[in-house]
Amino acid sequence: MSVFAVQPEEVLDRVRHALGDALIQATVSRGEVTVVVAAVAYRDAMVKLRDDANCRFEQLIDLCGVDYSSYGDGVWEGGRFAVVSHLLSVSLNQRVRVRVFCPVDDFPVVDSLVDIWSGANWYEREAFDLFGIVFEGHADLRRILTDYGFVGHPFRKDFPLSGHVEMRYDSERRRVIYEPVSIEPREITPRVIREDQYGGLH
Amino acid sequence: MAEIKNYTLNFGPQHPAAHGVLRLVLELDGEVVQRADPHIGLLHRATEKLAEHKTYIQSLPYMDRLDYVSMMCNEHAYCLAIEKLLGIEVPIRAQYIRVMFSEITRLLNHLMWLGSHGNDCGSSTILIYTFREREDLFDMYEAVSGARMHAAYFRPGGVYRDLPETMPQYTVSKIRNAKALNALNENRRGSLLDFIEDFTRRFPAYVDEYETLLTASGSNERWASAS
Numbered sequence: 001m002s003v004f005a006v007q008p009e010e011v012l013d014r015v016r017h018a019l020g021d022a023l024i025q026a027t028v029s030r031g032e033v034t035v036v037v038a039a040v041a042y043r044d045a046m047v048k049l050r051d052d053a054n055c056r057f058e059q060l061i062d063l064c065g066v067d068y069s070s071y072g073d074g075v076w077e078g079g080r081f082a083v084v085s086h087l088l089s090v091s092l093n094q095r096v097r098v099r100v101f102c103p104v105d106d107f108p109v110v111d112s113l114v115d116i117w118s119g120a121n122w123y124e125r126e127a128f129d130l131f132g133i134v135f136e137g138h139a140d141l142r143r144i145l146t147d148y149g150f151v152g153h154p155f156r157k158d159f160p161l162s163g164h165v166e167m168r169y170d171s172e173r174r175r176v177i178y179e180p181v182s183i184e185p186r187e188i189t190p191r192v193i194r195e196d197q198y199g200g201l202h
Numbered sequence: 203m204a205e206i207k208n209y210t211l212n213f214g215p216q217h218p219a220a221h222g223v224l225r226l227v228l229e230l231d232g233e234v235v236q237r238a239d240p241h242i243g244l245l246h247r248a249t250e251k252l253a254e255h256k257t258y259i260q261s262l263p264y265m266d267r268l269d270y271v272s273m274m275c276n277e278h279a280y281c282l283a284i285e286k287l288l289g290i291e292v293p294i295r296a297q298y299i300r301v302m303f304s305e306i307t308r309l310l311n312h313l314m315w316l317g318s319h320g321n322d323c324g325s326s327t328i329l330i331y332t333f334r335e336r337e338d339l340f341d342m343y344e345a346v347s348g349a350r351m352h353a354a355y356f357r358p359g360g361v362y363r364d365l366p367e368t369m370p371q372y373t374v375s376k377i378r379n380a381k382a383l384n385a386l387n388e389n390r391r392g393s394l395l396d397f398i399e400d401f402t403r404r405f406p407a408y409v410d411e412y413e414t415l416l417t418a419s420g421s422n423e424r425w426a427s428a429s
Contacts, residue, residue, distance in 0.1 A: 189256060
């Protein structure tokens with residue numbers, strides 16, 4: 001089993017104390033602390049997590065977007081887009097995961113963390129590129145991973161796996177051209193069909 | 203005094219001095235880079251999206267290809283994540299095998315770094331030396347998984363199969379005489395574990411060779427002595 005410098009429940013208490021009303025939901029699962037904060041209080045909450053004497057999360061380890069639109073086979077009731085950050089305190093040897101849901105599904109916007117942790121810069125560009133989440137206050141919110149002139153946000157669940165366009169070199173026009181995709185999505189996951197009472201499992 | 207303007211230079215995506223595909227739009231003042239705009243997406247393969255459409259085991263070989271100089275370490279992280287989510291306890295022998303192969307992978311990775319770093323600094327010799335040891339490590343990969351790089355050996359819950367009892371040996375060919383063949387197979391008579399143990403005994407002397415190549419006076423002196 002994992003050995004903790006600070007027990008997860010203790011980390012959760014410290015985070016709960018630092019955040020106050022901004023904290024909407026908090027869970028400890030598999031030794032990891034996850035908190036959900038309100039979008040309006042997101043920026044202030046992150047500043048508190050960095051500066052509070054019992055939190056001191058000096059480092060932003062990761063930040064990414066999540067699309068919940070097909071989560072749990074469609075039983076999800078909450079907002080569609082979330083931004084999830086992983087924070088690490090080197091000085092106190094503790095970690096926390098912070099999730100914030102974008103208030104509006106059609107135009108997801110949350111505050112930028114670039115002026116709190118400068119490392120958020122490229123992560124927010126990535127979440128913008130792949131999920132179309134806009135970060136308010138980001139000075140340079142350009143696409144970072146997709147092709148020049150790319151249309152759409154490829155990690156959204158409604159974006160097809162094989163994309164919309166394919167690229168090839170056209171020898172007549174002597175340049176690279178884009179065309180609608182010619183391949184059909186294939187079903188490759190094996191279907192497991194078992195009779196009732198298989199292996200005495202049920 | 204003449205006024206010198208900054209100028210913008212495009213570097214890459216394909217460039218002989220770069221190891222992968224990276225494009226940099228550089229703003230230069232003379233030879234000094236003032237600003238750089240890296241375009242990092244050229245190698246992005248949307249592994250997360252691909253994994254969404256596959257089973258957990260079908261996604262595993264993609265992990266080899268994320269960081270293709272630390273293949274089994276990526277598999278390890280992927281398997282550990284699944285095991286943590288499912289609450290699976292891995293058999294102790296499988297844990298040992300996985301840590302051992304993650305360490306072999308780490309050696310592969312560092313040898314790749316050291317060799318190509320020396321190569322970039324002008325010593326092609328060091329590259330040949332580190333790749334000589336990488337061959338032995340790849341043989342360990344091959345013995346256990348059948349593949350020399352993208353092993354797909356780890357599994358959520360353990361590994362694909364147990365370590366082999368025998369090490370594959372070189373066979374007779376028209377370019378090797380019996381004596382050379384014997385020398386090549388010298389440390390391959392026993393099991394894979396015997397071969398790995400033999401490697402761990404030989405390796406410290408190789409590290410000394412690398413240091414001599416890079417630092418000793420009279421050699422290329424790629425690493426200038428600090429003292």
